[in-house]
Amino acid sequence: MSKLKNILLQLSLILFFMIFVIAIRFEPMTKTFQFDYDEGFNLMKAVLYSKGFSLYSQIWNDQPPLFTVILSQWLNSFGHSIFSARLLTLLFSAILIWCFYQIVFLELGHFAAIVATFFVFTSWLYIRLSISVMIGIPSLALAMLSIYFLYRYQQKYNKVYLILSGGCLALSLQTKLFTVFLIPLILLQILAFCSQSKEIKTNRLFLLQSISLWLISLVFVYSLVGILYQQFWNQEQLLLTHLKQTPDSRVENFNNLQYINYMIHQDYDYIFLAGIGIWAIISQKQKKGLLPLTWLITATLILLKHQPLWYHYYPLIAIPICWLAAYGACLLYNLFSQNIQKNFQIINKKN
Numbered sequence: 001m002s003k004l005k006n007i008l009l010q011l012s013l014i015l016f017f018m019i020f021v022i023a024i025r026f027e028p029m030t031k032t033f034q035f036d037y038d039e040g041f042n043l044m045k046a047v048l049y050s051k052g053f054s055l056y057s058q059i060w061n062d063q064p065p066l067f068t069v070i071l072s073q074w075l076n077s078f079g080h081s082i083f084s085a086r087l088l089t090l091l092f093s094a095i096l097i098w099c100f101y102q103i104v105f106l107e108l109g110h111f112a113a114i115v116a117t118f119f120v121f122t123s124w125l126y127i128r129l130s131i132s133v134m135i136g137i138p139s140l141a142l143a144m145l146s147i148y149f150l151y152r153y154q155q156k157y158n159k160v161y162l163i164l165s166g167g168c169l170a171l172s173l174q175t176k177l178f179t180v181f182l183i184p185l186i187l188l189q190i191l192a193f194c195s196q197s198k199e200i201k202t203n204r205l206f207l208l209q210s211i212s213l214w215l216i217s218l219v220f221v222y223s224l225v226g227i228l229y230q231q232f233w234n235q236e237q238l239l240l241t242h243l244k245q246t247p248d249s250r251v252e253n254f255n256n257l258q259y260i261n262y263m264i265h266q267d268y269d270y271i272f273l274a275g276i277g278i279w280a281i282i283s284q285k286q287k288k289g290l291l292p293l294t295w296l297i298t299a300t301l302i303l304l305k306h307q308p309l310w311y312h313y314y315p316l317i318a319i320p321i322c323w324l325a326a327y328g329a330c331l332l333y334n335l336f337s338q339n340i341q342k343n344f345q346i347i348n349k350k351n
Contacts, residue, residue: 102148260317
């Protein structure tokens with residue numbers, strides 16, 4: 001009974017988040033014709049697919065198939081309207097926020113989780129991306145769900161969580177491939193989790209089984225979706241379209257360093273806290289902070305090279321920045337609490 005209550009509570013929190021965003025952004029959600037031209041592409045593909053046209057052979061598609069399929073089914077179930085389509089992205093955003101809170105809570109506790117989640121929610125353009133019919137937030141939501149199951153695995157070492165984690169990351173990649181860099185980072189995290197237990201650390205077979213199981217579930221789910229929707233036979237649309245774009249230094253999106261600098265300056269206060277968080281992780285040798293730190297470094301290096309660089313890639317670095325900022329906020333909170341306690345002790349001694 002308590003488990004059912006907990007599930008209902010978590011679902012109600014996700015619903016509350018969605019209602020809150022709708023309340024503060026109802027007019028843009030219902031009246032804005034187009035937040036980004038990607039919205040038009042995604043809606044056209046979903047409508048055509050719902051009418052029986054095939055992806056890749058009859059519908060040109062330079063992205064993985066999953067979001068188009070889900071959006072098509074969603075529109076058939078809840079009506080063909082822009083509000084309905086944006087509601088789907090908002091649902092994915094709510095899942096991302098919920099997973100992010102749970103992950104930081106398992107690492108650092110409620111205070112840090114609340115702070116980090118608030119930072120993500122208020123980060124540059126996050127709310128706008130949460131109500132845009134675009135594939136970045138859904139892909140990141142599934143990636144965060146994968147990481148959440150990984151942290152659940154750390155608590156109980158139940159291999160079902162490993163299978164779910166690998167499967168969710170596969171679904172993330174079948175939504176948008178820009179989360180592929182998380183594969184080696186998650187493998188490192190599995191190694192870090194296993195090294196925390198002395199019994200598991202010396203059991204190489206258990207470690208090998210854990211990594212193999214995660215990779216098998218990842219490859220199986222990714223391959224299954226790819227085969228079902230004829231993805232693997234149309235690599236020209238998926239890969240060459242992105243690789244053949246001609247760089248143009250006159251365009252802002254091709255000046256990577258300048259544009260990344262512009263993006264992170266929108267959240268400069270979070271960058272400050274993230275810097276403190278990085279210092280805390282390195283100085284205190286906290287293995288728990290390995291994933292957000294390696295995520296930020298890897299994503300930044302990739303975005304420095306990837307062209308063109310679009311504003312909707314920003315959550316790739318905003319999420320680890322906010323995650324690391326939680327470490328910084330936690331350190332400052334603990335220092336502040338210790339100073340207050342010392343002052344009270346001095347006052348009590350004087351009295």
